[in-house]
Amino acid sequence: MQYLNLTIDDIRKALDNKEVTSDELFNEAIKKANYYQKDYNSFVTILDNYEKVESNSILNGVCYALKDNISTKKILTTASSNILKDYVPVYDATVYKKLKESGAVLVGKTVMDELAMGGSGTTGHTGIVRNPWDITRQIGGSSAGSAAAVALGIVPFAIGSDTGDSIRKPASYSGVVGFKPTYGRISRYGLFPFASSLDHLGCFTRCVKDAAYVIDVIKGHDDKDMTSLNDDNKEYSKSLDNDIKGRKLFYIKEALECDDNNSELKEIINNFKQTIEKCRSIGFEVDEISIDNKLLEALYPTYMVISCAEATSNNANLTGISFGPRPLEKNVNDLIFKARTTGFSELIKRRFILGSYILQKENQEKLFLNACRVRRLIVDTINKLFDKYDGYIMPSMSSIAVKFDEKENQVSNKNFAIEHLLLIANFGGMPSISFPCGIVNNMPISINMTSGAKNDELLLNMAYKVEEVLGYKGINRGDDNV
Amino acid sequence: MYKAVIGLEVHVELKTASKNFSTAVNGNSQTHNSNISEIDLGYPGILPTVNKEAVKKSLKVALALNCKIPEYLIFDRKNYFYPDLPKGYQITQLHHPIGTDGYLMINTKDTVKKVLIHDTHLEEDTANIEHLSNYSLIDYNRAGIPLLETVTEPCLNSSDEAIAFLEALRSLFLYCSVADARSDLGQIRCDVNVSLMRENDKELGTRVEMKGVNSFAAVKSAIECEIRRQTEILDRGGEVLQETRRYDEVADETYLMRSKVDAIDYKYYIEPNIPPIKIEKEFIEAVKKEIPLLQYERINNYTNNYNLTKVEALTLVKEKELSDYFDEMVKVGIEPKIACNWLAGFILGYLNKNYLSIIDIKITPKMLKDLIELLDGGKISIKQMKEVLTKALKENKDPNILIKELNISQITDDEEIKNIVNEVLDENLNLVSDYKAGKRVFDFIIGQIMKKTKGRVNPAMTSKILKEELEKR
Known part of the structure; x- marks a missing residue:
């Protein structure tokens, strides 16, 4: 019998009824992790032991994985970058500390796009991560390994980080639930920063309820993170079944306009229309609203400008001086130059150069500060809608997971794509969740729901209800017998 | 230029x-x-x-x-x-x-x-x-x-x-x-x-x-x-x-x-x-309430209201604690000029010589006031005051207690001085005749009185009474 592809409730029951022990679960997870490692490459580090903890938490004894940009004392943490390939932290991230205290069992540290910059899962220093549904396809990133570990049934939940879409995109591509709560709900202390004002922690699970369980454990105010919110003293998992009759959602009309030649996108949009009808059938009111195309087209450039600028500064500590590889050079400037030249891949350097250019005195007003203003404009526009609506609902992505040789909607694409809407939640620190809503071309597709900041409880409640009516809870890529 | x-x-x-x-x-x-x-x-x-x-x-x-x-x-x-x-x-x-x-x-x-x-x-x-x-x-x-x-x-x-x-x-x-x-x-x-x-x-x-x-x-x-x-x-x-x-x-x-x-x-x-x-x-x-008066304002206060010289004021404000001490001296009723002389002159001199700060000493402005009152009332001489102060600074004691311990109050009672004067004159009848003969022995007799009383008699009073007593003989 396999347990780790079950939901947390099922695993809890099995543990409590002594059908299985936490040792057995850990061994099963390790065995699976190793079995899948060669084909899918979910992990940078697979652990070989764990410490038992006394706790009443629902997560006690439940296995999980952490993205490799979360600081774990005495456990290698690389952020999938060569510049940190031997870095062993001296302190624990708050999220890891909380999970440890709850008795959750860490199985390994997962592969990501280098320094969380990237959305393909192909740029980590230990190789590419493959999609469990189709080995020829990307899983998306940057939290690629965490998504894969959950989709493969290695662990029932995994922790990721999300700066633009880095949890919700790989979740969508791999048919699992990806949730990032409100900015500040989970302490960022110990999360290697990409863009501090956009960085969120969150989780991958196999159902909405599990996401609520996980967030209930890891949320809360932290004195070490001045941007963390005060405790809301709520248990999200307890209010999932609240009545949603009369709850109001909107979707953005402009985002669904597509060219007729793209049959895959058409299918995704058709599925979305059916989803809307199903939402209405259980009591949601769903309105179509219109947003200025200019704002939608500004989403991606705004994101790139702000995130690159912050990333340049945030990663300026990676010099090889107080930690990391220190090349032997004649003087300190050469040392830093060499460490950074050999430590980062070309893609990263490109972002740093962009960021540096954006922050330069002569460009800052035009590029950085204007981007910050546009960000504010976008957030204000959406927040105004939230005065009237409880949230919005959209397809998560405009395609199924892309093949490794396919070109993605990247910097070069000037136009707007549905997935750019995922950025809104990072701009505004809003809770946002993506979960499976169908199968297109044998690949999972997903729906995204986003609410106003601090409305995590309501969002999970609504998502739980939608998940129920859609019937794709816990879809699986098909079980291997490991 | x-x-x-x-x-x-x-x-x-x-x-x-x-x-x-x-x-x-x-x-x-x-x-x-x-x-x-x-x-x-x-x-x-x-x-x-x-x-x-x-x-x-x-x-x-x-x-x-x-x-x-x-x-x-x-x-x-x-x-x-x-x-x-x-x-x-x-x-x-x-x-x-x-x-x-x-x-x-x-x-x-x-x-x-x-x-x-x-x-x-x-x-x-x-x-x-x-x-x-x-x-x-x-x-x-x-x-x-x-x-x-x-x-x-x-x-x-x-x-x-x-x-x-x-x-x-x-x-x-x-x-x-x-x-x-x-x-x-x-x-x-x-x-x-x-x-x-x-x-x-x-x-x-x-x-x-x-x-x-x-x-x-x-x-x-x-x-x-x-x-x-x-x-x-x-x-x-x-x-x-x-x-x-x-x-x-x-x-x-x-x-x-x-x-x-x-x-x-x-x-x-x-x-x-x-x-x-x-x-x-x-x-x-x-936070505003916690800000003390600063140097500049204190200097103005000392020169304008207390008639201290700028040099004196500058000396006092060099350290906040010293200036605070001075303010306290004035507050307990010591005349500012006198307070400045004793603090900036005598006490600061001692502190500097011994690498000490005003916060190191236990003598309070109130103690100094009592001491200065004794001096003003003629109860102690300036020499005694300095001696007591030095000892008090050295031993970190209340000078007023030291005075009692050492019994160095001044004798200022008319009758008591008269008795002492006559005692000394009786012991030195030759000096009395020398005086009467016009020899300059007055100061020598004073010296004998001081010696006998270890300097405790009030010099001015003694001088006056001695003159009277010599006239009577």
Whole structure:
């Protein structure tokens, strides 16, 4: 019998009824992790032991994985970058500390796009991560390994980080639930920063309820993170079944306009229309609203400008001086130059150069500060809608997971794509969740729901209800017998 | 002749229990890299937490400098690569300093001057690097210590004025007890800007900056040295270039560090990990209440209201504790001039000779008042007062108790003195006849009386009574 592809409730029951022990679960997870490692490459580090903890938490004894940009004392943490390939932290991230205290069992540290910059899962220093549904396809990133570990049934939940879409995109591509709560709900202390004002922690699970369980454990105010919110003293998992009759959602009309030649996108949009009808059938009111195309087209450039600028500064500590590889050079400037030249891949350097250019005195007003203003404009526009609506609902992505040789909607694409809407939640620190809503071309597709900041409880409640009516809870890529 | 225009940037390490953005100890340690945390080392994933005490102390200085206070406390990042900067950026305040547009009144040699303050802002110190023959060592104990930078307008016109300002500012830090500001420990450091202009010029000349000048003496000689260098250039008809120079104390010369074209773009932008913190009116008012009267105001008070000389006033205000002590003396009722004489003259002399501070002594202003009353009432002589005070200072005891213990009160009772006088006269009848014969023995007899009473009789009274008693014989 396999347990780790079950939901947390099922695993809890099995543990409590002594059908299985936490040792057995850990061994099963390790065995699976190793079995899948060669084909899918979910992990940078697979652990070989764990410490038992006394706790009443629902997560006690439940296995999980952490993205490799979360600081774990005495456990290698690389952020999938060569510049940190031997870095062993001296302190624990708050999220890891909380999970440890709850008795959750860490199985390994997962592969990501280098320094969380990237959305393909192909740029980590230990190789590419493959999609469990189709080995020829990307899983998306940057939290690629965490998504894969959950989709493969290695662990029932995994922790990721999300700066633009880095949890919700790989979740969508791999048919699992990806949730990032409100900015500040989970302490960022110990999360290697990409863009501090956009960085969120969150989780991958196999159902909405599990996401609520996980967030209930890891949320809360932290004195070490001045941007963390005060405790809301709520248990999200307890209010999932609240009545949603009369709850109001909107979707953005402009985002669904597509060219007729793209049959895959058409299918995704058709599925979305059916989803809307199903939402209405259980009591949601769903309105179509219109947003200025200019704002939608500004989403991606705004994101790139702000995130690159912050990333340049945030990663300026990676010099090889107080930690990391220190090349032997004649003087300190050469040392830093060499460490950074050999430590980062070309893609990263490109972002740093962009960021540096954006922050330069002569460009800052035009590029950085204007981007910050546009960000504010976008957030204000959406927040105004939230005065009237409880949230919005959209397809998560405009395609199924892309093949490794396919070109993605990247910097070069000037136009707007549905997935750019995922950025809104990072701009505004809003809770946002993506979960499976169908199968297109044998690949999972997903729906995204986003609410106003601090409305995590309501969002999970609504998502739980939608998940129920859609019937794709816990879809699986098909079980291997490991 | 040229007029020098000088601006100063003064960095001072604030005295707090922990660092500005971490909980590591802020203090001197003999052990390198012992007062550190992951935050001070800039390890991946760390976040800053603002030290409230550092904010409070910065605010105190900003208020004492008569600055405008912003509505929100906001920090910026200053980005540059250097091994003493572990995060690759320094958290500082560029756009919204905690204090702007202030001033500080200072006493120069012969006049007073209002020095304009551009701003004062809170930031963090860097690590300390020791350069050795072919390698360098980094000590992170200093990294992250709260550093307050105060920037003047270019409004000082001589090295003496610059030093007078620095001393006034340092005293402000000490008066407000926000910093120890010891330059020998590197706790206070200066960047100095110097430019020259002709008397009738309307615009400032090109400024040259000298970074990291450590002692006040070095600031003085660096300014003078740079004025000499620029004067030579201008006299030759040359042009002063905008650049950053380093002052070498030993050679007494400045050297080029970098010219304007190589100026670093620090790419300042708002620190995203510290949300704006509202500076509440109540907080400002509470901090304001903690600011004591500063040197300048005290000097005015002493010279205008107490008729002390400027020299006397300057002596008293050198240390806040001394000045507080003096104020207390006046408060308990000692006449200011007399209080100043005893404190600045006698007690300070003793303290200086013994490397002590006023806070080291147990004698209170009230005790001094009682003592001075005894003196005024003729109960003790000035010689006795000095003896008792010295002994009290040495043994750290209440002088009034010492007087009783040592039985050194003055004999001032008419009858008692008369008896003693007659006793001495009876024992020395030959002196009485000598006196009657017109010999000059009066003072000798007084001496005998003093000897007998160990000097306790009131000299004036004794002299009068002796004369009367001799007449009677």
